[in-house]
Amino acid sequence: MTTSAGGAYNFKVVLLGEGCVGKTSLLLRYIEDKFNDKHLTTLQATFLNKKININGKRINLSIWDTAGQEKFHALGPIYYRNSNGAILVYDITDEDSFVKVKNWVKELKKMLGPDIVLLIAGNKIDLEHERTVPLEEAESYAAMVGAKHFYTSAKLNQCVEDLFLELAKEMMEKFEQNSQKEVNRTSRVLVVDDEAPAQSSCCGGTRSN
16 A cells, blocks of 8 residues: 655555566566576565665555466455556567566556556567567557556666666656645535535525515
8 A cells, every 4th residue: 555654655566477577587686686597486476675765755665576377367466456556577579478468457457447557568678589579569559558668688687777766756656646636635625615604694695685
């Protein structure tokens, strides 16, 4: 749940995508600046914390790395519930993993509504020569669903930090926009309440004449 306690923003982030697309590798590169050539399989879900500072504001990210295997798909809602942001990862050499991203986008928008901040990451750009997901298709799809698209490589440490930084900025902006909307909504309610007695006394005065 998003809160701003003690001057810090607390955001929950979830990494979603098919198995073998490199979600865990991206997370380990971001948190620990490490890369393991061996495939890392996440069996259910793990989460790591990262504290960052943007324009003097402290942000605590709780980043959940979920299992990509189909048999764990049904557990997804347990992990992405109350998420403020999601990074949807696909492998640019695996077209099916891109199709799965589209399924996740539909599910997240349906379950969490428009407030969820979505970023799409085309991972493994170190294998550009093996690409099967057309660049134009991926970018036009991301634009259509209102998500920014990044090309990343955990192996080369390319755009990994930018990916998480952009997500944090967008979550912070969304939180502040919603806070302002709440202030405006409360103000409008108070104005209506203040006017109500005046209208009623006016009407009463008309009836007495």
